[in-house]
Ligand SMILES: Nc1nc2c(c(=O)[nH]1)N[C@H]1C(S)=C(S)[C@@H](COP(=O)(O)O)O[C@H]1N2
């Protein structure tokens with residue numbers, strides 16, 4: 001007999017093997033269907049366990065190395081290079097879309113909001129993990145100031161790095177989370193890592209930490225946050241660079 005627990009374990013196994021399966025392929029519809037149902041189960045199981053449950057945190061002694069950089073590590077867009085050349089003094093994070101009070105926040109503005117540190121483990125679908133200390137502003141504090149409309153359901157993160165460059169143009173990295181995860185107490189806009197300013201390779205000047213999710217949800221090089229009631233008009237319709245290429249959108253761990 002297949003119990004609910006078996007289904008949940010199966011879902012976990014499928015999501016762990018996801019990267020290897022999809023790294024070089026986008027086409028297998030049977031696997032895609034398995035992923036779609038695994039994703040529903042992951043959301044259902046996280047809801048059942050409580051979407052507010054905290055990710056595990058670690059002592060300082062568990063930080064054994066710097067966070068291994070992955071994906072984009074050195075954005076080359078002109079606007080990013082201009083900001084970096086001024087040590088990000090002109091950087092502004094825009095909060096826009098379905099909000100009552102759009103925000104434009106400098107790093108100093110963000111640092112003046114409550115700050116929080118946490119030592120957590122980052123899990124990439126490629127099969128590696130790193131424990132690091134992250135410091136930043138809870139996303140909840142920024143959203144509270146922006147006053148989301150009641151109809152808003154998601155935050156879409158637009159990033160400065162072109163993850164794809166081709167003759168037909170550039171694709172800038174984008175990700176999204178729902179407002180339940182946006183208001184989760186460990187969801188941070190992080191400006192520091194291991195007690196130093198966030199390195200360029202790890203997403204300077206500001207990146208997302210969304211601790212109960214796989215690595216690709218942790219958008220680096222944040223440019224803006226757009227609140228919306230639908231992801232349909234972002235990217236290929238899933239509001240996530242990797243979800244639009246076959247990975248799970250929710251990617252809960
Ligand atoms: N803007 C942006 N964010 C990104 C990526 C990226 O390429 N661009 N890669 C993702 C992936 S797959 C992982 S594992 C983590 C890597 O973060 P790190 O470089 O700090 O280890 O960032 C995620 N966020």
Ligand SMILES: [Mo]
Nearest residue numbers: 124125215216
């Ligand atoms: Mo990753």
